[in-house]
Amino acid sequence: MNVFAALTVALPFLGSAVTFAGARDLRHVKFWSVAPIAAALFTSLVVQVAHGAGGTSTSAMQFAPAGQSTVWLGTRVTGLSALTGILVTVVALCVQVYSLTYMRQEKRYPTYAALVSLFTAAMLLVVYSADLIVLLVGWEVMGACSYFLIGHHWERADARSGSIKAFLVTKTGDVPFLFGIAALGVRTGSFRIDDVLHSIAVHGLAYAPFIATLLLCGVVGKSAQFPLHTWLPDAMAGPTPISALIHAATMVAAGVYVVALLYPVFLLAPGVLTLMAVIAAITMIGSALAAFAQTDVKKVLAYSTVSQLAYMLGGLAAGGRAAAVFHLLTHGAFKALLFLAAGVVIHRVGSNDLSAMGGLRHRMPIAYRTMTIALAALVGVPLFSGWFSKEAILGAAWDAHGQFAAAGRIVLIAGLLTVGLTAAYATRLWLKMFWGPFPDASPEEHLIEAPQTELVPLIVLAVPSAILGFVALGGGAFASWIGDAFGLAVPAGAGADLAPGGPTSALAFVLTLLGAGGVWYAWQRDPAADPARLLGPWRETALYGFYLDDVQDLIIIQPAKVMARVVGYLDTEVVDAYARGAGISARGLGGLLRRVQTGNIQLYLTVLFTGVIIIAAAMIILVGHGAGQVR
Secondary structure, three states: OHHHHHHHHHHHHHHHHHHHHOOOOHHHHHHHHHHHHHHHHHHHHHHHHHHOOOOOEEEEEEEEEEOOEEEEEEEEEOHHHHHHHHHHHHHHHHHHHHHHHHOOOOOOHHHHHHHHHHHHHHHHHHHHEOEHHHHHHHHHHHHHHHHHHHOOOOOOHHHHHHHHHHHHHHHHHHHHHHHHHHHHHHHHOOOEHHHHHHHHHHHOOOOHHHHHHHHHHHHHHHOOOOOOOOHHHHHHHOOHHHHHHHHHOOOHHHHHHHHHHOHHHHHOOHHHHHHHHHHHHHHHHHHHHHHHHOOEHHHHHHHHHHHHHHHHHHHHHOOOHHHHHHHHHHHHHHHHHHHHHHHHHHHHHOOOEHHHOOOOOOOOHHHHHHHHHHHHHHHOOOOOHHHHHHHHHHHHHHHOOHHHHHHHHHHHHHHHHHHHHHHHHHHHHHHHHHOOOOOOOOHHHHOOOOOHHHHHHHHHHHHHHHHHHHHHHHOOHHHHHHOOOOOOOOOOOOOOOOOOOOHHHHHHHHHHHHHHHHHHHHHHHOOOOOHHHHHHHHHHHHHOHHHHHHHHHHHHHHHHHHHHHHHHHHHHHHHHHHHHHHHHHHHHHHHHHHHHOOOOHHHHHHHHHHHHHHHHHHHHHHHHHHHHHHO
């Protein structure tokens, strides 16, 4: 099993290296971008089948000393990592296949394909790593890959700024995350994940709130949570398939995965769980409002991702670890489908703007049907996958007690409000894209929907988006699959029951109807008007993300620029002044000595004798002064 886990990580690495090496041969690039990830999908399925229902399997060897500890190179397989590995490889394969034609006009397609494979391998390294230091390597490689892929169209200013912003904002969280990993390893005496969890289970963890806070900083940056979420909407400047990969299976999913992996650390810090709940509540509501106001399709989906990730963190804060992981998987399926389907529409329409769309349900039937399934899952329409997973989180928040009580109440209230807002912005997106009149009067240009390589991934992803939620009906089976917080097996039927039911289901259903129905009613009254007008005076504020970019510019960027100018002034006008002064003094002294060198022998002798007389006189005076003191 662990051999297949290692292969799952190694195959995309191999594909990336070979793709880079053979970049001039396009057929070579297409094969090596798809085949290794397809093989990795097969090996990830083997890992899941071999793993069975619970427990942990670790195979690692000592790699290098790290102070008093050792870095272990190997794989660690749990139900959590096995299922997440399948999600990553499925989405990555769909993205690579989709990109075969979507990116065929791109001159830099080989580099793009190689980076996608490397991105996938880095996420799989995070998922299967047996050691926290190795996990950190994968974590940072993902950051580098996101920088290059978001800035793929580097000739555009928005792509350049978006890539730099993504890199800097995520690094803001990565710095404390690094210290958190270091502190965790030092306090437990090992960086090996099994040893860390065992030490926590037996001895507890000193300074757990401090360490958990440091780790949370990295998660907030990577998973785009308030206040470090601003990079994700700007990351939409990258190619649409990259948006699907980042939003569904890599990068942003890594933060949630790490919290689920190191959950015992957070269990020892109830205050951090409450802080996590507050962050999740602000993020899910604010991002849902921002999504409702956007006019760019990809930005609607970007803010939607931020909001749904907040659901996952909220579930973890409320003690619903299994529910949060369940939503991570269902969200990965329907969000990848949403981005890829939106990419098909954008390619054919030639614009990201909703005002350029409308009436596409007949021209683009597959995109329409698959995106309808994905939006239904996003909204939480009963029996679609998102309904099961979101209801599981709300149910966990409703049942939260003990150390989770405060976090549970916060997540429950915010989650229910977000249910209605999600229904509203998803309905608006659906109506604006596929209903009403089409702005272009020449439909002949849109007779061909998309190549098969773009449509097949949509159909594949539509299946889990529609039916994946039914695993919740297994009576605790899903929780037994992923194991408990310490990686131990959970007896079948003993895990958390994720099946919907109870007051939260009824409340969520009513709020879904209100959100979707309100937008439908506003659109029916005036199809030409944007339903976002329902936000009233808050529309522009929400459109610009509540001006958080401006706030960050005011309190971080501008002071940093001022400090940079001060440091630059000190460097050039103070530090350099000493160097310049030494040079000027040397040149001045040299010029003075040069004036003395006249070549006149009489002058030289005169100066020499004058110097001798002065020295002799000084010596006489000093000797006389000394003799006077002796008397």
